[in-house]
Amino acid sequence: MGVPSLPQTSFNYANINLPAHFTINNPDFGNISRLDNTPNNNQISDAGATLGRVLFYDKRLSANDTTACASCHLQENGFSDPRQLSVGFDGGLTGRHSMSLANAAYYENGRFFWDERADTLEDQVLLPIQDSVEMGMDLDDLEVKLTATSFYGELFDDAFGSTDVTSERISLALAQFVRSMVSFESKFDEGFDNGGDFNPNGVFTAEEELGRQLFFSNNNGPNCDACHETAAMILDQPRNNGLDANTNADQGTGGGRFKSPSLRNIAVTAPYMHDGRFGTLEEVVEHYNSGIQDHPQLANQLQQNGQPEQLNLSQAEMNALVAFMETLTDESFLTDPKFSDPFED
Numbered sequence: 001m002g003v004p005s006l007p008q009t010s011f012n013y014a015n016i017n018l019p020a021h022f023t024i025n026n027p028d029f030g031n032i033s034r035l036d037n038t039p040n041n042n043q044i045s046d047a048g049a050t051l052g053r054v055l056f057y058d059k060r061l062s063a064n065d066t067t068a069c070a071s072c073h074l075q076e077n078g079f080s081d082p083r084q085l086s087v088g089f090d091g092g093l094t095g096r097h098s099m100s101l102a103n104a105a106y107y108e109n110g111r112f113f114w115d116e117r118a119d120t121l122e123d124q125v126l127l128p129i130q131d132s133v134e135m136g137m138d139l140d141d142l143e144v145k146l147t148a149t150s151f152y153g154e155l156f157d158d159a160f161g162s163t164d165v166t167s168e169r170i171s172l173a174l175a176q177f178v179r180s181m182v183s184f185e186s187k188f189d190e191g192f193d194n195g196g197d198f199n200p201n202g203v204f205t206a207e208e209e210l211g212r213q214l215f216f217s218n219n220n221g222p223n224c225d226a227c228h229e230t231a232a233m234i235l236d237q238p239r240n241n242g243l244d245a246n247t248n249a250d251q252g253t254g255g256g257r258f259k260s261p262s263l264r265n266i267a268v269t270a271p272y273m274h275d276g277r278f279g280t281l282e283e284v285v286e287h288y289n290s291g292i293q294d295h296p297q298l299a300n301q302l303q304q305n306g307q308p309e310q311l312n313l314s315q316a317e318m319n320a321l322v323a324f325m326e327t328l329t330d331e332s333f334l335t336d337p338k339f340s341d342p343f344e345d
């Protein structure tokens with residue numbers, strides 16, 4: 001555990017200059033600011049997100065000092081977990097696959113978890129701490145523990161103007177850090193000009209460009225962006241994407257509908273879906289191509305004449321969709337020191 005090592009001048013979290021394709025009203029994407037779920041009383045500050053970063057990586061947040069948020073949300077994996085189910089503080093397994101965290105700020109209805117059981121991010125971040133499988137900690141005990149940990153007083157003071165450690169402040173700071181995780185420097189982003197228009201020349205291979213066109217095709221094609229929307233590549237709302245004809249094992253938000261995290265960095269966040277059933281992007285594409293299951297709540301974007309859609313893609317087209325999704329990998333984001341473990345030296 002030990003003491004975090006932090007930069008003299010804080011990293012920049014509060015003033016991010018997003019590129020034009022995030023912020024202008026272009027027909028493909030639209031302005032993401034309308035999707036921003038940041039509440040007025042918890043705008044990101046550099047000191048708040050810095051405290052959030054330390055908390056996110058601190059194993060003291062678990063009952064036996066073994067497990068941090070970062071144990072199940074790994075930066076190199078887009079803040080998801082390569083294990084199908086994550087391992088909690090006492091060796092127990094989580095009920096679903098860990099979710100990647102990039103662009104969580106831009107989920108419009110502002111609810112969190114695959115089944116959206118947390119109404120806000122501020123509510124969400126306190127739940128894993130108290131979860132009996134994940135971190136097993138009591139919030140009152142956590143306040144006492146962090147008050148007794150020498151370096152926290154100054155961090156709380158910088159962020160909130162006094163050294164008091166409260167669970168409300170823990171929640172605010174963790175939420176600021178998570179919302180600061182915006183990914184916008186992938187190969188895909190390099191293809192946009194300052195006017196927000198995309199030009200593949202010199203950036204994309206022919207295969208990647210074919211994949212992009214399929215992803216953003218209309219109703220006659222895969223039409224992935226009907227649901228995975230905007231430059232943040234975020235789902236519009238929870239949906240049933242035809243994984244199972246019978247969803248009794250897990251109904252998600254109801255009727256087998258689930259939230260999905262952003263597809264940013266999707267190539268490094270395997271396995272996929274709420275239960276981590278698919279090990280590769282090829283399997284995901286195969287699902288959308290020929291595996292959609294009928295269900296009373298199946299999203300209409302995945303139906304044709306009332307039947308589960310069959311895309312009949314060629315192997316080359318399926319490969320192209322995978323190649324396009326691989327362009328969403330953002331090495332700057334995955335290695336940015338401002339999101340890294342401050343306890344590591």
Ligand code: HEC
Binds near residue numbers: 088
């Ligand atoms: C033991 C593993 C584990 C730990 C520790 C853990 N998480 Fe998670 N996290 C998960 C899993 C699994 C899910 C999905 C659970 C579900 O939806 O039922 C998840 C979901 C989330 C989500 C929802 C993302 C979305 O888009 O809806 C956020 C945010 C999150 N975790 C943040 C945190 C923070 C902050 C901490 C530390 C306070 C933390 N997690 C600790 C495993 C973990």
Ligand code: HEC
Binds near residue numbers: 261
């Ligand atoms: C009807 C809306 C809809 C359409 C259209 C759609 N998806 Fe999805 N997608 C979802 C939902 C909902 C999930 C999460 C489902 C779950 O885990 O139960 C998801 C999950 C995913 C995931 C896994 C995300 C993760 O973090 O595990 C990938 C990858 C994906 N979709 C790619 C695509 C591609 C490629 C297409 C086009 C061929 C597509 N989607 C079309 C709704 C949609």
